[in-house]
Amino acid sequence: MLVSRQSPDISIGVDQKSGELGAGDQGMMFGYACDETPELMPAAITYARVLRDALYAYAGAHPARFGVDIKTQVSVDYGSRENFDAGKVSHVAKVVAAIPHAQSESIEKVREEIEKVLRETMQEKKIPFDADKTEFFIDGTGRYVNHSPLADSGLTGRKVVCDTYGGYAPIGGGSQSSKDYTKVDRSGLYAARWIARHLVAAGVAKKALVELAYVIGHAKPLHVTVDTFGTATTSLSDAALGEKIAAQFPLTPRWITERFGLDKPEKGRFLYADIAGRGQVGYPDYPWEKSDALAWFEGLR
Structure with a gap:
């Protein structure tokens, strides 16, 4: 087995003097949720x-x-x-x-x-x-x-579409199971799914697609985009929903890591090997599948 170091050109942007983690790559990550199943999955x-x-x-x-x-x-x-x-x-x-x-x-x-x-x-x-x-x-x-x-x-490796929404939504990023949590391919997906799931669980919409766009070396996403496919129950526009979510949650790699404990996998919460076999989203025991900010999202209705 050959294990090599990640390029120092990447760590320049990831390990920042402020203690923040910059995104380990550029890309657009998508979260999707709908009310077709109790898991809020297609x-x-x-x-x-x-x-x-x-x-x-x-x-x-x-x-x-x-x-x-x-x-x-x-x-x-x-x-x-x-x-x-x-x-x-x-x-x-x-x-x-x-x-x-x-x-x-x-x-x-x-x-x-x-x-x-x-x-x-x-x-x-x-x-x-x-x-x-x-x-x-x-x-x-x-x-x-x-x-x-x-x-x-x-x-x-594993088909990314099987790991996410089965073709119901854009995929974005690369294979999550080959990335650590500083790579927004993984952490950004979890955050986007967490947001989309909350929008549906809170009754803000019956379907929700959330896009988070990142650039390497920068911590906060460039934008947060929401599409409720005309199913929203709120007077807020999709654009306004995205703006409010971006203002409320930092959505930086460090915030996502700490929110979901991505640096502390353990039996009883989640294990990356288990996630690689089951799928990245849609299982209630994953931290990013918890409705732990429901009250705030309900306030968007």
Whole structure:
């Protein structure tokens, strides 16, 4: 293993004499929230994660037959544009799953067995699906014996879209799990999600997208942008919401680090290895998923 030092050209801007941390990179980070699920996350990515975890547990219980390089994808049907705008899911339309299997397993048996697990999980977790119409696509090529980085090229790590909102919102920045918390790719994402989540939890909007823009060597974001997609319940404009949030919260790397304890990961709060496996946002036990400033945000209504 080769571990090298970060360029001193970067630390000039990060380690400041005032004690503040400058942003470790430039970039635009996005936070998104909606009221489709109790987690204030889009339904499709939430359902996909539930099914992923079920398959992971199933593979762990049958290690001689299944591997854990598992991928799931869910398409939901809202039924109408009005339902989409209101965040009301009709049912799961399609489920895509990939799970490695032993060479001795027939694809027919794998597909039958895994579809049964998926159906039972959706029924148990009360994920809306149509027993007759929901389509399942499992191990699409008909063979998934060779897997993981040894079998595929072009892999750079976990897909950022899986770590965040499942394509419902812009991604911004780079892969969080390869960055420390001085990099706003990670800390800025957490802060943006925290803000967006509060806007929805406080009833200020049904959907909220928050953008934080940073430049390397500067602590505060260049701007805070809010888009409520016309779902706001307040008389304040989206621009005014952004201005008030920017005035209330410093949103510097040090403030974000201290707010969420990013320099003190521990079991029972959060571990970076756990986050790398589960996803960066959308889990209630993460510090940036707490509604700990709800009263202030409720004052925006």
